[in-house]
Amino acid sequence: MDLLSAYRAMLGIRLFEEGVLRLAEQGLVPGATHPYTGQEAVAVGVLAARRPQEWVVSFYRCHGHALAAGSPPERVLREILGRDGGLCGGKSGSMHLADRANRLLGSTSIVAAQLPIAAGAAMSAKLDGTGQAVIVFCGDGALGAGGAYETLTIAAAQRLPLLVVCEDNGWQDRTASALVRHLAPTELVRGLRLPYVEVDGNDVEAVHGAATAALAACRDGGGVGVLVAHTYLRHFHSQLGPRPPAEYRPAAERERWLARDPLTVAADRITADLTALRAEVAAETDALIRRALDAGEPDPATATTGVTVTGDALIGAAR
Amino acid sequence: MSRPHPIGAAVRDALTAQPDLSMFCTYQQDDLVARYGADRMVRMPIAENAMLGMALGMALTGRRVLVSIARIAFLFSAFDQLVNQVTTWRYMSGGQFSVPLVVRGFSRGGEHLGAQHEHAPYGLLSRIPGLVVAVPGSPNSLAGLLRTALTHPDPVVVLESPLLFAPDWADLPEPEPSPAALPFGVAGLARTGTDLTMVAIGNTVAACLRAADRLAGQGVDARVVDLRTAAPLDRDGVAAMVVPDRPVLLVDEESRAGSVMTDLALHLVQTGAVSPGRIDLLTGAPVPAPVSPTLLAPLLPDVDRIVDAALHSFAPDLRRKNP
Numbered sequence: 001m002d003l004l005s006a007y008r009a010m011l012g013i014r015l016f017e018e019g020v021l022r023l024a025e026q027g028l029v030p031g032a033t034h035p036y037t038g039q040e041a042v043a044v045g046v047l048a049a050r051r052p053q054e055w056v057v058s059f060y061r062c063h064g065h066a067l068a069a070g071s072p073p074e075r076v077l078r079e080i081l082g083r084d085g086g087l088c089g090g091k092s093g094s095m096h097l098a099d100r101a102n103r104l105l106g107s108t109s110i111v112a113a114q115l116p117i118a119a120g121a122a123m124s125a126k127l128d129g130t131g132q133a134v135i136v137f138c139g140d141g142a143l144g145a146g147g148a149y150e151t152l153t154i155a156a157a158q159r160l161p162l163l164v165v166c167e168d169n170g171w172q173d174r175t176a177s178a179l180v181r182h183l184a185p186t187e188l189v190r191g192l193r194l195p196y197v198e199v200d201g202n203d204v205e206a207v208h209g210a211a212t213a214a215l216a217a218c219r220d221g222g223g224v225g226v227l228v229a230h231t232y233l234r235h236f237h238s239q240l241g242p243r244p245p246a247e248y249r250p251a252a253e254r255e256r257w258l259a260r261d262p263l264t265v266a267a268d269r270i271t272a273d274l275t276a277l278r279a280e281v282a283a284e285t286d287a288l289i290r291r292a293l294d295a296g297e298p299d300p301a302t303a304t305t306g307v308t309v310t311g312d313a314l315i316g317a318a319r
Numbered sequence: 320m321s322r323p324h325p326i327g328a329a330v331r332d333a334l335t336a337q338p339d340l341s342m343f344c345t346y347q348q349d350d351l352v353a354r355y356g357a358d359r360m361v362r363m364p365i366a367e368n369a370m371l372g373m374a375l376g377m378a379l380t381g382r383r384v385l386v387s388i389a390r391i392a393f394l395f396s397a398f399d400q401l402v403n404q405v406t407t408w409r410y411m412s413g414g415q416f417s418v419p420l421v422v423r424g425f426s427r428g429g430e431h432l433g434a435q436h437e438h439a440p441y442g443l444l445s446r447i448p449g450l451v452v453a454v455p456g457s458p459n460s461l462a463g464l465l466r467t468a469l470t471h472p473d474p475v476v477v478l479e480s481p482l483l484f485a486p487d488w489a490d491l492p493e494p495e496p497s498p499a500a501l502p503f504g505v506a507g508l509a510r511t512g513t514d515l516t517m518v519a520i521g522n523t524v525a526a527c528l529r530a531a532d533r534l535a536g537q538g539v540d541a542r543v544v545d546l547r548t549a550a551p552l553d554r555d556g557v558a559a560m561v562v563p564d565r566p567v568l569l570v571d572e573e574s575r576a577g578s579v580m581t582d583l584a585l586h587l588v589q590t591g592a593v594s595p596g597r598i599d600l601l602t603g604a605p606v607p608a609p610v611s612p613t614l615l616a617p618l619l620p621d622v623d624r625i626v627d628a629a630l631h632s633f634a635p636d637l638r639r640k641n642p
Contacts, residue, residue, distance in 0.1 A: 055380060089413030098412035105379055106412055110403050116369040117404065120376020120384075127341070127358060127382070147399075150369035158361070306414035307449045309472035 001048045001208045007266045008277060009048075010040035010204060013064045014263060015285040016073055020063065020080060020094075021235065023289070027242040030082045033094045036064030038202075038234035041262035042167050043068035043137070045207025046227070049215050050135055055105045055125075057118035057136040060095035060238075061167075062107035065137055070102040074288040083295035090298040091306065112145030114138065115164070119151045122160035122224075133161040133218040140185050140228075141172035152192055152224065159223030163214050164189075166228045167201065173237050174248050189226045201229030202262040205269075232257035322489055325462035325498035330385070333469040334359070337383065340469065343370050344387040367393045371400035371422070378420045378474075379408065385469065388424040391478055392438045405474050406449040421468045426454075426478040427572065427608065428522050429485055431615065434607035439521060441478055441549035442578040451475040451503050452549040456524025457493045458483050460547060463501035471503070480522050492528035494545055504551030508560060512542035515568060515633060516561040518583065520546040523570040523620060530625035541629065549579045557583060558592035566597040566633035570620050574605035599632040601625060 017035045024033050036043065043064040047056065058065040066076050071087060079086030080094045087099055098106035105121055108114045118136030125132045142148055143166060155162050166185045170177050189196045195217065199210040207229055214225040232254075236245045247254070267274060334340055334355050341359045342351065352360045363370050367388055374384035388394055394401065401422075409418050426439040444452045453468060453475060455461035461483050468475040482491070494509030495501070509524060510531050519527040524545045531541040544560050546553065561567050567587060569580040580600055587593045604618040620628075 057376075087413070088411060088415070091413050092411045096411040098408070098415055100412070100415040105376070106408055106416070108404060110399055113372060113399055113404055116372025116400065117376040117379070119369070120373035120378075121380045122376070123341075123361070123373060124377045124380040124382050147368050147372065150364070150366035151372070154364060154366060154369055154373070157364075306410050308409070309417045 034061040041204035049211040058107035077292040112142040122162040140168040155224040196226035201231030329462040367397035391424040428480040428482040437608035445550035459495035462498035466500040506553040510543040
């Protein structure tokens, strides 16, 4: 992984997400938005290690995963804004991004529901025999859900080529994880005797190195592996409507983490002057935001399309 | 008497014709494992939520899974995957993906397993957008609907009455001439008749056919319509199949509120297929299934109750023909 391009990718996500938050405060984002600010090193580090045909499965905090997977930022933003030309035609919004062309299988807004879906994709990969792994992202809260336990036990028994990337930011919505669980994610997966690796999630090079090794083991018949990346959100868990929520995390904890921002960690290792690059990414982001805001609304006639392959005749809609 | 159950050939034919078809099962079917391999006949732990999610993941990546969930009652453990995931990913992705997966399981009938095992929730399932809900009323229609399900591009749930597998299954009234594939959303004419139309679904198909035999002995010639699928619901097809100017009796094991039969009744009345005074419903009671057969019997429509309803609900009409 080239550190400079990783920095560029992380900066792109950061500025994109800060743009989304500004738009949300202007009331331009329908529904909820879950910013990825502060966790960019995880998506960028992990997805730089995937093969182009490997599927990625995400959850409601999916913007960073989609962008790092290669989804066109303007189409992602149009989707988040519910505008014409969105990645999913205005039906996914912020929380359910899917991009078949870039092998983003989809994202779910139900905690942990993505884990069995990814395991199914991994079963397909295993049956295909092409040596591909599947990457699934989740938060640390997801590992407390029943579906996670079911999935991990099945994936282990079946030796499915699945890499579970746990973004451990220590919070489950507004509840500190430490208050509601007695085992850390690493202890949980150790109890299941799954191979796991723990990594500084704000260090993109460390994440990339760990993901590269873990994916190689998955692909090599090692079965399910877990990567626990310790990281932190710069912003709140989610924003619904134009008013950002008040900070709910302890000030000392927040200060400690924000001092170790993944962009700073990477920039400190880059000797080249980043001024021009920063200006360039900022200009690109501003331009795509302007274009997305200029887009029209989706055609209301498309509201009923895509429910089934077979079409309305078989939907059985009451007429 | 020794006729093989038509479901066996339906499953084997699909597994042979479709190398991308896998089966998830919590009960081992050794003959199928031996024939199609353990890679495709995937033995699963009791984990319905994960099973449905995995089946979805496989479907999204170009395969198809037949999830044998043992009992439809257990589908409630997997309701997030069914309602929030399986039936939404196609729509949420703007049509980028399709979800060809099939769930089959025992519904209700003849087993007396009680409130947590005896469910036939086709009305409930029929309200999930994008889901096909097949409710076969005979062994051949079970095989026919499953054959269609296994080539259908969208998710399908097949609710299989245990009565279709009971030791005397071959003695069930059989409206389908063969186990050939049956289309979804197309009701079948299970019995012709001119005096009234009985509309049935699932277990009430056999009950209505037996009731029609009984009614014939009393000079009443009853037609029986088998809905076959709760979703899509063949509203227009049924409207075309009722006997003009004669009464209609809708018979359902499910309770009345929000059921497919109340939906159908409104359609039949609104379209003028039947006059409001000539339509009635005979439905199950909104009570969990008790284990005691004596307690269960009064909660469900049976042949006696169907005959009674047919004769009494429409007494003036039937008397006019049979003075």
